[in-house]
Amino acid sequence: MTSxxxxxxxxxxxxxxxxTDFDLKIVAKKCRELVKEYDIRYDPxxxxxxxxxxxxDVFEAGLRLALESGIYCIDTKRVVRFxxxxxxxxxxSAPRRLLIGxxxxxxxxxxxxxxxxxPPIICGGQAGAxxxxxxxxxxxxxxxxxxxxDMINNGGLAVVEGRKVRTKTPLEIQATRRxxxxxxxxxxxxxxxxxxxxAAESSVSAMGDLAIASERYMRRTDSHLVALLNELKTDFxxxxxxxxxxxxxxxxxxxxxxxxxxxxxxxxxxxxxxxxSFLLGRAMYGSDFHVCHPIHFRYMxxxxxxxxWNLNIVGQAMARNxxxxxxxxxxxxxxxxxxxxxxxxxxxxxxxxxTGSHPLGVSATNGKYPHATGLETRFMxxxxxxxxxxRLTRKSANAIVVELAxxxxxxxxxxxxGKPFPELYDTAKxxxxxxxxxxxxxxxxxxxxxxxxxL
Amino acid sequence: xxxxxxxxxxxNAVYAGDDAKAVELSRKSLDAGxxxxxxxxxxxxxxxxxxxxxxxxxxxxxxxxxxxxxxMKAALAVLEPEALKRGRASVKSKVVIxxxxxxxxxxxxxxxxxxxxxxxxxxxxxGRDVPIxxxxxxxxxxxxxxxxxxxxxxxxMPYMEDLIALLKERGIRExxxxxxxxxxxxxxxxxxxxxxxxxxxxxxxxxxxxxLLLRRGAQ
Numbered sequence: 262m263t264s265x266x267x268x269x270x271x272x273x274x275x276x277x278x279x280x281t282d283f284d285l286k287i288v289a290k291k292c293r294e295l296v297k298e299y300d301i302r303y304d305p306x307x308x309x310x311x312x313x314x315x316x317x318d319v320f321e322a323g324l325r326l327a328l329e330s331g332i333y334c335i336d337t338k339r340v341v342r343f344x345x346x347x348x349x350x351x352x353x354s355a356p357r358r359l360l361i362g363x364x365x366x367x368x369x370x371x372x373x374x375x376x377x378x379x380p381p382i383i384c385g386g387q388a389g390a391x392x393x394x395x396x397x398x399x400x401x402x403x404x405x406x407x408x409x410x411d412m413i414n415n416g417g418l419a420v421v422e423g424r425k426v427r428t429k430t431p432l433e434i435q436a437t438r439r440x441x442x443x444x445x446x447x448x449x450x451x452x453x454x455x456x457x458x459x460a461a462e463s464s465v466s467a468m469g470d471l472a473i474a475s476e477r478y479m480r481r482t483d484s485h486l487v488a489l490l491n492e493l494k495t496d497f498x499x500x501x502x503x504x505x506x507x508x509x510x511x512x513x514x515x516x517x518x519x520x521x522x523x524x525x526x527x528x529x530x531x532x533x534x535x536x537x538s539f540l541l542g543r544a545m546y547g548s549d550f551h552v553c554h555p556i557h558f559r560y561m562x563x564x565x566x567x568x569x570w571n572l573n574i575v576g577q578a579m580a581r582n583x584x585x586x587x588x589x590x591x592x593x594x595x596x597x598x599x600x601x602x603x604x605x606x607x608x609x610x611x612x613x614x615x616t617g618s619h620p621l622g623v624s625a626t627n628g629k630y631p632h633a634t635g636l637e638t639r640f641m642x643x644x645x646x647x648x649x650x651x652r653l654t655r656k657s658a659n660a661i662v663v664e665l666a667x668x669x670x671x672x673x674x675x676x677x678x679g680k681p682f683p684e685l686y687d688t689a690k691x692x693x694x695x696x697x698x699x700x701x702x703x704x705x706x707x708x709x710x711x712x713x714x715x716l
Numbered sequence: 717x718x719x720x721x722x723x724x725x726x727x728n729a730v731y732a733g734d735d736a737k738a739v740e741l742s743r744k745s746l747d748a749g750x751x752x753x754x755x756x757x758x759x760x761x762x763x764x765x766x767x768x769x770x771x772x773x774x775x776x777x778x779x780x781x782x783x784x785x786x787x788m789k790a791a792l793a794v795l796e797p798e799a800l801k802r803g804r805a806s807v808k809s810k811v812v813i814x815x816x817x818x819x820x821x822x823x824x825x826x827x828x829x830x831x832x833x834x835x836x837x838x839x840x841x842x843g844r845d846v847p848i849x850x851x852x853x854x855x856x857x858x859x860x861x862x863x864x865x866x867x868x869x870x871x872x873m874p875y876m877e878d879l880i881a882l883l884k885e886r887g888i889r890e891x892x893x894x895x896x897x898x899x900x901x902x903x904x905x906x907x908x909x910x911x912x913x914x915x916x917x918x919x920x921x922x923x924x925x926x927x928l929l930l931r932r933g934a935q
Contacts, residue, residue, distance in 0.1 A: 289779035391870035419870040428818025
């Protein structure tokens with residue numbers, strides 16, 4: 262593997278380039294050319310594809326993009342490139358199995374295959390959201406007390422001790438430490454003291470992250486996300502996070518979230534960009550696993566059909582050619598308390614587990630509102646396990662997902678945003694209120710009938 | 717080539733992001749004695765309008781929008797000075813836009829900026845991680861109508877409040893229409909900090925900007 266020292270050197274010595282040229286003349290141009298050359302096409306009737314050659318083409322195009330583009334360092338305006346040997350070394354050395362968490366709460370996080378019949382690892386929480394400090398603890402417990410939830414990725418804090426947290430100020434340190442302290446406390450109260458976290462979400466620059474590299478906050482069996490910026494870019498804040506965890510020994514995780522409609526183009530270009538991002542993320546950040554988060558330029562949600570197609574084809578492309586451990590985000594337009602969230606969650610989750618990724622969510626309302634609870638994550642876990650138990654094939658999963666998407670696709674522009682956590686849960690007992698629980702039971706029955714899954 | 721054909725060709729050149737063609741046709745229209753303002757409105761603007769519509773429906777993507785905006789800019793450099801000479805230049809509304817302090821996520825802001833240009837606004841894009849006083853300074857310098865701030869980070873949202881507070885403190889709040897947006901920003905929050913406008917997405921941001929401008933004009 263290319264050492265982090267070498268990576269830092271290359272941010273100073275790589276080719277100099279204006280950022281707009283990298284966006285347009287490298288990323289946009291090459292994505293467009295590769296999509297055309299490999300004849301990669303998105304078909305909305307095939308959200309889950311059964312064509313292995315399409316997955317292989319996406320992988321090959323992505324590998325070529327990674328080789329030809331490299332990663333742009335915004336701070337130095339230089340392009341960090343990796344050769345084929347280095348990228349392939351990254352593939353060969355990538356962990357296939359990883360121990361996360363501690364003692365009875367530890368789990369083996371593994372690289373899923375296509376139509377894999379092993380139970381997936383369920384990562385629960387409203388990742389990406391700003392969660393009010395006063396609810397943070399019960400909300401985190403609501404996920405951790407779900408027996409099917411294996412690990413946690415909850416949101417960050419935007420207010421700490423009544424003070425609004427501003428990026429790159431001392432409060433970012435306070436917020437990140439408070440987030441980890443509350444997650445630890447929640448884990449103890451839920452009887453899951455060793456549960457693994459993907460955390461430090463309050464650290465948007467490197468400041469907070471640097472302050473939690475201690476067993477008191479973040480353990481070495483925990484992980485943090487290091488994003489690739491849109492598209493195929495990074496900066497010294499991201500690289501500082503990587504360096505910090507290299508030395509500390511916890512897991513670096515690449516968060517990849519290309520935008521459909523952005524520089525990489527449509528769904529096809531974004532799929533190529535995803536593969537390149539995973540390969541480059543492994544080479545540059547030394548990431549142990551990766552998060553797949555396609556963004557729809559208008560709806561954001563990963564449950565939009567174009568996004569699910571991406572989760573599908575990227576998951577398959579990687580599983581067949583570079584079996585990385587991948588978690589696929591489940592970000593819904595709708596919020597907890599609504600019926601719509603169940604359709605989105607079911608479609609998105611089935612797509613993930615059948616095509617090579619573990620589900621991570623439910624990040625309701627795309628993290629815009631703290632309208633999320635442990636209950637919809639329970640549903641996500643139940644769907645994931647049922648899909649695997651039923652041994653859904655890609656073909657049968659596609660029919661189900663296309664049908665489910667019809668129930669919500671035209672509502673994603675104006676979704677049912679639901680209600681805040683305290684209106685849906687008894688926050689003292691941390692149990693769902695009767696009305697929300699009834700909605701869950703009703704929708705579970707309905708989706709069981711639509712999908713044929715025994716939930 | 718008839719006048720109507722020339723407008724159509726100008727629109728097509730902008731749509732295709734062909735700056736050389738857009739410039740060539742602009743010169744041709746001046747040589748033919750066509751009113752430059754008409755060439756702008758009937759040709760360039762119609763091309764950009766098609767770009768905006770197709771981008772909204774994901775028929776084309778951000779790179780195509782950026783190339784079209786470049787073609788439009790190149791053609792305007794030919795047509796606008798002539799329109800000014802004839803006293804026929806339209807007054808454009810000016811927008812100062814940036815991703816606010818602490819945040820480097822700029823793709824959403826870029827999309828809004830492009831669509832605003834496509835809809836005839838004169839846009840000054842200051843980039844990302846821009847301190848609020850720089851936004852205000854630029855707005856004062858260019859006599860802007862709008863100050864637009866974007867962020868994907870909830871921890872950069874307080875800087876939007878600071879922006880409005882600083883405008884008030886300096887006694888210039890009423891000079892500007894302030895719009896905010898971005899992933900974690902909500903309509904309710906925008907209203908709570910006293911912003912004038914908010915868009916759930918780039919399309920809505922442009923619509924809201926136009927409405928606010930009309931309302932201001934009516935006052």
